Amino acid sequence: MIHAHLDIQLIAIVTAVACALPGVFLVLRRMTLMSDAISHAILPGIVLAFFLTESLSSPLLILAAAGTGVLTVLFVELLQRTKLVKEDAAIGLTFPALFSIGVILISRFAGNVHLDMDAVLLGELAYAPLNRLKVFGYDLGPVALSVMGGILGLNLVFILLFYKELKLVTFDASLAAALGFAPTLLHYGLMTFVSVTVVGAFDAVGSILVVALIAGPPATAYLMTDKLSRMLILSAIIGSVNAVSGYWVAFLFDVSIAGSIATMTLLIFCFIFLVVPNRGLIAIARRHARQKWEFAQTMLVIHLFNHEGLPEAEAESAIEGLHEHLSWDPSFTNQVVRYALHNRCVSQTETQLTLTERGRAVAQQALVE
Amino acid sequence: MQNLSTLIHLDYTLMIVGIGAALLGTVSGALGTYAVLRRQSLLGDAISHAALPGIAIAFLLTGSKTPLILVLGAAIAGWLGTLLIISIVRLTRIKYDSALGIVLSTFFGFGLVLHTLIQRTGNANQAGLDTFLFGQAATILGRDVLTIGILGGIALIIMLVFWKELKLLVFDEGFAASIGFPTRALDVLLTSLLVIAIVLGLQAVGAVLMSAMLVAPAVAARQWTNRLRLMVFLAACFGALAGVSGTVISSTASRIPTGPTIVLCATVVVGFSIAFAPNRGLVWDQIRHRRNRRGLKTATDGLLKQPQQGKK
Numbered sequence: 265m266i267h268a269h270l271d272i273q274l275i276a277i278v279t280a281v282a283c284a285l286p287g288v289f290l291v292l293r294r295m296t297l298m299s300d301a302i303s304h305a306i307l308p309g310i311v312l313a314f315f316l317t318e319s320l321s322s323p324l325l326i327l328a329a330a331g332t333g334v335l336t337v338l339f340v341e342l343l344q345r346t347k348l349v350k351e352d353a354a355i356g357l358t359f360p361a362l363f364s365i366g367v368i369l370i371s372r373f374a375g376n377v378h379l380d381m382d383a384v385l386l387g388e389l390a391y392a393p394l395n396r397l398k399v400f401g402y403d404l405g406p407v408a409l410s411v412m413g414g415i416l417g418l419n420l421v422f423i424l425l426f427y428k429e430l431k432l433v434t435f436d437a438s439l440a441a442a443l444g445f446a447p448t449l450l451h452y453g454l455m456t457f458v459s460v461t462v463v464g465a466f467d468a469v470g471s472i473l474v475v476a477l478i479a480g481p482p483a484t485a486y487l488m489t490d491k492l493s494r495m496l497i498l499s500a501i502i503g504s505v506n507a508v509s510g511y512w513v514a515f516l517f518d519v520s521i522a523g524s525i526a527t528m529t530l531l532i533f534c535f536i537f538l539v540v541p542n543r544g545l546i547a548i549a550r551r552h553a554r555q556k557w558e559f560a561q562t563m564l565v566i567h568l569f570n571h572e573g574l575p576e577a578e579a580e581s582a583i584e585g586l587h588e589h590l591s592w593d594p595s596f597t598n599q600v601v602r603y604a605l606h607n608r609c610v611s612q613t614e615t616q617l618t619l620t621e622r623g624r625a626v627a628q629q630a631l632v633e
Numbered sequence: 634m635q636n637l638s639t640l641i642h643l644d645y646t647l648m649i650v651g652i653g654a655a656l657l658g659t660v661s662g663a664l665g666t667y668a669v670l671r672r673q674s675l676l677g678d679a680i681s682h683a684a685l686p687g688i689a690i691a692f693l694l695t696g697s698k699t700p701l702i703l704v705l706g707a708a709i710a711g712w713l714g715t716l717l718i719i720s721i722v723r724l725t726r727i728k729y730d731s732a733l734g735i736v737l738s739t740f741f742g743f744g745l746v747l748h749t750l751i752q753r754t755g756n757a758n759q760a761g762l763d764t765f766l767f768g769q770a771a772t773i774l775g776r777d778v779l780t781i782g783i784l785g786g787i788a789l790i791i792m793l794v795f796w797k798e799l800k801l802l803v804f805d806e807g808f809a810a811s812i813g814f815p816t817r818a819l820d821v822l823l824t825s826l827l828v829i830a831i832v833l834g835l836q837a838v839g840a841v842l843m844s845a846m847l848v849a850p851a852v853a854a855r856q857w858t859n860r861l862r863l864m865v866f867l868a869a870c871f872g873a874l875a876g877v878s879g880t881v882i883s884s885t886a887s888r889i890p891t892g893p894t895i896v897l898c899a900t901v902v903v904g905f906s907i908a909f910a911p912n913r914g915l916v917w918d919q920i921r922h923r924r925n926r927r928g929l930k931t932a933t934d935g936l937l938k939q940p941q942q943g944k945k
Contacts, residue, residue, distance in 0.1 A: 291727075291728075291731045294731075296730045296733070297678075299734070300734060300737065304841065343907075346907065346915060348856060348915075350669075353852050356849075357852060360845030360896050361845070364842060364845075367892075368889055371890050372886075472737075474738075476734075476735070479738065480739065482731075483731045517746075519750055520745045525742065526738055527739060529735070529739050530740070530743065543726075
């Protein structure tokens, strides 16, 4: 039982990291939904390969599916190149059509063989450790682990080898083309790796939840950093956290593991979205509040500054009548005065407000700007 | 001959399913036009997947399988998903596609969690996940057709009432805002109409293929016209055509699921339109290209010959 726990978590982590790494580039290149399209469109490839080999574990299946994935990318681009169809519509046309062909093939010809639609779409991580890789009688762990481990390795090698090129193509495709890198080649290279990753992962988590693994961690990491290298590392970490926490939630409540990993992906994304410094919802709300007080304080010091040293200064800077001069609400005026006192922009004698050095500087600065 | 007579003698079930599919095609075709024009073709995909937890929660709360309650749950969840997408895009630098992807897959995952919870309670009355994913057009009953007709009709009427506003929103949102139209409210209205079309379609074609029902008729219609009025009308017709032909084709042979067949029919209509639509179609494009080339050739030939004649 302990082995099963460990095996499933290992598979989940390896799958999550393998998906998150190419996912970073998809998110940055605004092509996230290509993974959705690929994960659905590979169905006819899998079905045809299944008819040929009559086995669900044949490596030919993965090859055929990956081939169909690249074909999908090609279809979408051909449609787009006619300039009659926009990119989003091209994706929305291609994958349902291919998926439909797959579903019809399955229900028409595979009625009495074991090719379960649920398994294809939803995956089942809980059974993954049962299918073990045996070489000369030695147990080398679950097949899924070695498959996903291999795919993770491939992705790592691809990204490390072409890191510079991928970075350039992602952030400035035209500069990359001008410098003689081949953006199209890299694009198809990346898409091939995405296809292979999706095919490997959908076995474990199903074709719909693959999208959560590909889009979730990179988007979460994108909220936290501006550096590509850091985003890659963070995505891998977040993917692993999602996988492990999702597994334990599923174990506690006895529910679908893949579904629970996806749910954790959403929760962790929302949590980071709330609390991340500078870009989070809380930070945005606090910045708005602070800006409101700062603007009011600036108005106050400018008012004092304008009348400073003039005959009417005494009347204008009396705390009593201040709200009338500034046409503010009295209680709001009191709060602003307190805020300004706290910031040492003004000082208070019994009934009067006078500018401090700092307050004068703030007012002058604001007037110059 | 026998085939023909079976086609003419449409039996009652087939007729009901056909009418349901045609109504669905009409509603989703007309409303999909707006999604396609706003480049939100994949919003339908996200909404239909995001509807799953709503259906599961509606079932958990009420314990009933009444279509109207489940549809309501689906609509609320789909609507919440869309709201989350819009606020992610507005408040962070995450782009539209990633926001769609996250909401689509994680909502669906949460729905899956709830579904396994329902399964564990062993309630025999549970809502099947297969039905949600692929639809079961064959189970459409007379009262479902009535539901589709009434709700779809209301959605279409609202669309017609706000015709001018929606048109402006689609083609020039900035201008609409500048002359005082409440663009955000209109955006929510349009999205709500889409949600209605989608949850109605879930039963017939299922979540995975619902997006195609919104996109395909609209893309096909776009090839034939440059006018919104005609495009909405054509898309509705193409949607109905795909619905009816898909139902009929899938009924002629055993074990051909209806939903995917409807989607393939819609895809064929798109392929035909992209190839043969006047002016825009690829075939006319090729013909024009070739004619231009020939024209250019005769013109340059003439130019090349003239100086030679002059030399003589």
